[in-house]
Structures are given as C-alpha cells and as structure tokens.
Amino acid sequence: MGRKRAFPWRWRIAAFVALLLAVAGIYGWWQAQHWTPSREDYPTQGVLVSAQDGQVDFAGLAAIGADFVYLEASEGADGRDPMLSDNLRALEGGVLPYGAVHAYDPCVPAERQAANFVTIVPRDAAMLPPVIALDKLATDCSDPITEAAVESELTTFLNQVEGHAGQSAILKVSPAFEEHYAIASRIERNLWLESSFLEPDYGGRPFTLWTANPRLWTAVTQEPVHWVVVQE
Structure with a gap:
C-alpha cells in the first residue's frame, strides 16, 4: 500500500x-x-456631538466618563445644527460643562459667519471656549481667495466671536488645513487636533484638545461619537 x-x-x-x-x-x-486613551495620561475626557448623533443622553455620557461636551452649532453664514436648541436645554442644570463649535467656511465673509454663530449661541460666561473648526480649503471656493485673505478674514471672525463669548477661541484644525495654511504658527490660539489613536504632531506645537477616537461606540449613544481628550 x-x-x-x-x-x-x-x-x-x-x-x-x-x-x-x-x-x-x-x-x-x-x-x-x-x-479611549488612558486616564493617567489624559485625566479630562469628553465628546463632540451633532445632530447626526440623534437624541443624546448627556447624563449617560457623564456616567461613562465624559467630563465635558462640545456641540456642533453653526456652519458658514446660515448652517445651523437642528439639534442645538434641544441639546442646550438638555444641558441646563449642569449635567456637563459644554461649549459650541462653528465650522468655518473660507468662502464666506467673516461678518456673516460671526452673525450666524452669535445669533444661536448664547452669551454665557459659564460655557467652554468657542471652537472654530477649520477643515474646508479656500481652493474649493468659486472665486479664488489668497492665503493672506483667508488669515485676515479668520482673524476678523475670531475677534467678533471672542467678543461675544468673552474668551479666546480654540482652533480645531484638520491636517489638510494646517498643511495648506500653517495656521497654527500664524494665529496664536489653543489647538484642537485630530488623529485616530496616535497623538497628533502636525500642529508644530502642543495641542490642548485631541480627537483621539472619531468613532467611539458607547452604551448610551445611538451612533458612534467623537471622543476628545484634554492635554493638561
């Protein structure tokens, strides 16, 4: 065989x-x-939410370890998060410290964007510093806009929003925006950077906030949330 x-x-x-x-x-x-990052390295951690997250259980988020929450509030001249009012009411009573985010559009004049933000975001000294999300490039605008003009308009916008809020804003800068404009070295504000799981270094200086996990599933949210930590 x-x-x-x-x-x-x-x-x-x-x-x-x-x-x-x-x-x-x-x-x-x-x-x-x-x-989520270690609490030993980042004792203060929180979330960024928007209408895409549906009805948010803020008390539940606090129970699982969120120390603060940022709400997407406005975009450009007339974009407004439809859940902002509901979220602001839900946060009354001190469930979590909270702040508001504006998505900046370099194609739109600064005054119109500032008017949009200050109209819907209350003037409240107890709120966290306003955040300006910088992602869209001026190269996407129908009319060409120089880099100098982008910086100038952004500075105007910051002055108006900060006057409303009574405190300095935080720049939430995407890697693409920073690569194109090097805004972190041109405008001195605290930085909020983005990088999944690994600490970001593209700002050229230390960050204050970091989106560590952009799709964190929790037991108290219907959709994954942006988990954000503070560098202290």
Whole structure:
C-alpha cells in the first residue's frame, strides 16, 4: 500500500492560521471601536456631538466618563445644527460643562459667519471656549481667495466671536488645513487636533484638545461619537 499524503495537513494548518487572523482582526476592530486613551495620561475626557448623533443622553455620557461636551452649532453664514436648541436645554442644570463649535467656511465673509454663530449661541460666561473648526480649503471656493485673505478674514471672525463669548477661541484644525495654511504658527490660539489613536504632531506645537477616537461606540449613544481628550 502506498503512503498517505501529508498535503491535507497543510490545508488544516493554513485554515487554522486564517481563523486565528480573523479572530485577531475582529478583536482589533472591537478594541478600536471602544478604545479611549488612558486616564493617567489624559485625566479630562469628553465628546463632540451633532445632530447626526440623534437624541443624546448627556447624563449617560457623564456616567461613562465624559467630563465635558462640545456641540456642533453653526456652519458658514446660515448652517445651523437642528439639534442645538434641544441639546442646550438638555444641558441646563449642569449635567456637563459644554461649549459650541462653528465650522468655518473660507468662502464666506467673516461678518456673516460671526452673525450666524452669535445669533444661536448664547452669551454665557459659564460655557467652554468657542471652537472654530477649520477643515474646508479656500481652493474649493468659486472665486479664488489668497492665503493672506483667508488669515485676515479668520482673524476678523475670531475677534467678533471672542467678543461675544468673552474668551479666546480654540482652533480645531484638520491636517489638510494646517498643511495648506500653517495656521497654527500664524494665529496664536489653543489647538484642537485630530488623529485616530496616535497623538497628533502636525500642529508644530502642543495641542490642548485631541480627537483621539472619531468613532467611539458607547452604551448610551445611538451612533458612534467623537471622543476628545484634554492635554493638561
């Protein structure tokens, strides 16, 4: 009788290795969906929410460790988050410290954007500093806008918003915006940077806030939230 071939064992080993890799991949995916930085490194942690997150249980967020919340409030000259009013009412009574975010549009004059923000965001000294999200590039505008004009208009916008808020704003700068305009070195404000799981360094100086996990699944939210930490 001939010898049995050992070839099938190779397939069994390969299948076992593939299974291990699949399990490791699923575990890694699960970990990424639920990962937050160490509290030893970042004692203060919070969330950024918008209408996309639906009805938010802020007391629940506080219970799972959120120390603050930022609300997306306005965009450009007339964009407004439809959940802002509901979220502001839900936060009355000191459930969590909170602040508001404006998505800046370099294609729109600063005065019109500032008017949009100050109209819907209350003048409240107890609020956290206003945040200006810088993501959209002027290269997307229908009319060309120089880099100098972008900086000038942004400075005008900041002056008006800060006058309303009574405190300096924070610049939430995307990697693409910083690469194009180097705004972190041109306008001296605290920085909010973005980088999934790894500390960002593209601002050229220390950040104050960091979006550490842009898709954190929690037990108290319908959709994944942006988990944000403070560098103290």
